[in-house]
Amino acid sequence: MVAIGQITEATRGGEALLRARQRAALLPDLLVEARRIVATVTSGWHGRRRRGAGENFWQFRPFVDGEPVSRIDWRRSARDDNVYLRDREWEAAQTVWLWADPSLSMLYRSQGAIVSKESRALVLVLALAELLSRSGERIGFPDVLDPISARNAAERIAGALATGRPASGFPSGDRFKRFSELVLVSDFLDPMDALIERIDHLSRRGVRGHLVQIADPAEVAFPYSGRTEFRDPETGAKLTAGRAETLREEYRALFDARRAHLADHCRHIGWSHVFHLTDRLASEPLLALHGRLSGQFQPAGQRA
Known part of the structure; x- marks a missing residue:
């Protein structure tokens, strides 16, 4: 393990390259999983119906x-x-940008989780691309794939992610046009003030956003006890708790308050927010997203 304060750019570059190779090896299986999930929800998927200048x-x-x-x-x-x-019914194709957070914190997976947060985020993005492309929507992935209207959009996103390296950090929004839609799948563990500022910047540009906040069940329950060492995957900083169980109640209160604050802010600016645990079925947030993208009302902060 690299000592704190000695994480160099070369080290970060080597870790990023290794992770890119691991992601590339994993993507074919994730694409298969995404299509399996699509097959289970297709019967309830009716396309994106919105009021507009159509004929139907x-x-x-x-x-x-x-x-x-x-x-x-x-x-x-x-x-x-x-x-x-x-x-x-609106018949003009719209651009839907899909983004899965590439941050190191997304790699986390506890014993109680089915998959890592990153795997679940990528599966959701690929499944959504598969479904939306069938409705003729234009699909894009920031810094990875320009918007396309093609039946194989999910496969092309997977291929682009396998051969390219998504930019780290929150999408800047420079490419997003007014009235386009943006689906952000992340654990949203960045500092809250910075996160809210980025969301507001996109909202002011006229982007309609949908947040899927992914969490590992251990991040919610905080099941740790005894002497426990916690390490920040982004910075390498460490915190050692002599009796971790004494922190549980305060941690849970802070985690719940943070999630509620993010959901409330999304509601305030007209965005949607779905909370999802990785020990739950991936089809649940996918169906919740369908409701929001179709213009059906669902309260922000819905749990899926």
């Missing part, structure tokens, strides 16, 4: 002052005392 009927909804009278459906309105508009 979507829904009737109550008339609101200021909307064009020409869109009133008089036949439907004659059935009761309300006035209804006839909405059509």
